Amino acid sequence: MNQTVSQASSLRGTPALPADKSISHRAALLSALADGRSRIRNFPDSADPQSTLACVRQLGARAKRDENGTMVVRGGGLEGLRPPSQPLDCGNSGTTMRLLAGILAGQPFGSVLTGDESLQQRPMDRIADPLNAMGGRVSLVDGHAPIRIRAPESGLRSMDYRLPVASAQVKSCVLLAGLFAEGTTEVIEPAPARDHTERMLDLPIQEVGGDRHILVEGGTSVEPQTWSVPGDFSGAAFLIVAATLVPDSEITLENVGLNPSRTALLDVLRGMGADLTVSNERVEGGEPIGDIVVRSADLEAVEVGGRAIPNLIDEIPVIAVAAACAEGTSEIRDAEELRVKETDRLHAITENLRALGAEVEEHEDGLTIEGRGPNLLGTDVDSFGDHRIAMAMGVAGLVAHGETTIHDAGCARVSFPGFWEELDGLIEEDG
Numbered sequence: 541m542n543q544t545v546s547q548a549s550s551l552r553g554t555p556a557l558p559a560d561k562s563i564s565h566r567a568a569l570l571s572a573l574a575d576g577r578s579r580i581r582n583f584p585d586s587a588d589p590q591s592t593l594a595c596v597r598q599l600g601a602r603a604k605r606d607e608n609g610t611m612v613v614r615g616g617g618l619e620g621l622r623p624p625s626q627p628l629d630c631g632n633s634g635t636t637m638r639l640l641a642g643i644l645a646g647q648p649f650g651s652v653l654t655g656d657e658s659l660q661q662r663p664m665d666r667i668a669d670p671l672n673a674m675g676g677r678v679s680l681v682d683g684h685a686p687i688r689i690r691a692p693e694s695g696l697r698s699m700d701y702r703l704p705v706a707s708a709q710v711k712s713c714v715l716l717a718g719l720f721a722e723g724t725t726e727v728i729e730p731a732p733a734r735d736h737t738e739r740m741l742d743l744p745i746q747e748v749g750g751d752r753h754i755l756v757e758g759g760t761s762v763e764p765q766t767w768s769v770p771g772d773f774s775g776a777a778f779l780i781v782a783a784t785l786v787p788d789s790e791i792t793l794e795n796v797g798l799n800p801s802r803t804a805l806l807d808v809l810r811g812m813g814a815d816l817t818v819s820n821e822r823v824e825g826g827e828p829i830g831d832i833v834v835r836s837a838d839l840e841a842v843e844v845g846g847r848a849i850p851n852l853i854d855e856i857p858v859i860a861v862a863a864a865c866a867e868g869t870s871e872i873r874d875a876e877e878l879r880v881k882e883t884d885r886l887h888a889i890t891e892n893l894r895a896l897g898a899e900v901e902e903h904e905d906g907l908t909i910e911g912r913g914p915n916l917l918g919t920d921v922d923s924f925g926d927h928r929i930a931m932a933m934g935v936a937g938l939v940a941h942g943e944t945t946i947h948d949a950g951c952a953r954v955s956f957p958g959f960w961e962e963l964d965g966l967i968e969e970d971g
């Protein structure tokens with residue numbers, strides 16, 4: 541599906557956000573490991589969390605929506621998973637594959653995890669190495685999926701593991717494997733990545749010399765409970781930047797997840813001059829949430845890098861669009877992880893912003909972007925099959941002169957199924 545977006549003169553409204561993808565995956569997995577019936581309020585139809593749900597069903601959990609739309613999942617406890625009769629298809633979802641591998645490495649049965657073409661090109665040694673060091677029997681094809689997991693010979697052993705990459709997926713994989721290991725597993729995190737897994741499992745955390753040490757005791761049972769999934773901050777990010785860039789705009793985003801390990805974008809945009817007001821802050825289901833009002837503002841260039849990157853990892857494509865419309869030269873560094881996402885995002889952003897007339901220099905770990913003010917020119921761009929590239933280009937299309945056509949734009953459904961409709965609904969007609 542191609543999507544054409546025209547330059548907009550104003551955005552107004554209160555768009556509906558999808559439920560948070562990261563929290564939804566974890567709620568589905570933890571519900572499958574709990575003994576009894578859990579409820580997940582606001583579980584989304586986005587393709588990635590649906591991949592996780594399909595996999596836990598194949599592993600014996602029962603899941604269906606009740607009459608109020610709540611997803612009800614019946615799990616069989618830590619020892620209640622059943623051997624899957626077929627390979628587990630993780631679709632486009634790295635989170636499904638990496639977190640599920642942590643759970644499956646400790647099972648007394650074998651399994652195979654596979655996914656789409658993009659997922660089969662993403663690095664999986666980052667999870668196979670620690671799982672095998674715990675006594676797992678995880679094999680890859682040239683560092684990639686399909687992942688073949690055999691039952692460990694004599695159960696998993698706990699370990700202390702210092703993460704070599706700042707990745708919430710790797711951290712969560714090892715922590716989930718730790719539930720099935722003998723003893724206490726400790727994950728040491730040099731730069732903080734999103735903390736939903738440790739929050740949802742209520743794991744003890746120690747701060748030692750600037751590092752976070754997260755501890756999980758083997759055999760800790762997961763209680764069946766009601767999870768409430770907030771609005772997805774990373775989905776909101778596209779609309780926040782859109783309303784900032786399009787003149788004469790004011791939008792309100794309600795019930796957005798505001799977990800501090802996810803919201804560094806707000807600081808970055810405020811540093812660039814954005815007009816953002818957060819209100820109605822509260823905690824629901826262990827996660828901070830609130831409302832965000834966004835009004836248009838002129839932006840100045842920004843420098844992002846270092847320890848902030850894991851907190852911004854999914855927002856960098858849209859930060860790049862903001863930078864292309866800001867005054868001055870922006871720098872994004874230390875972001876080499878973007879090369880191993882659903883596509884090589886540094887390459888995809890460079891190609892697309894250049895097509896729109898921006899001056900972009902590509903580095904191994906980032907981008908230098910010459911801001912053009914509101915001078916992008918609409919043209920044809922490509923999603924590269926990546927939902928976040930598609931949506932970032934949708935935002936660029938709202939500010940670029942004329943029309944921008946995003947090829948293969950349907951992949952937005954991976955995390956934000958109603959994105960194009962919501963964007964369209966915000967556009968105020970001239971006059």
Ligand code: S3P
Nearest residue numbers: 562635706707708709710853854
């Ligand atoms: C996610 C972690 C991030 C992020 C992804 C979701 C998660 O990946 O990019 O969209 O839910 O744990 P990494 O942890 O690999 O950086």
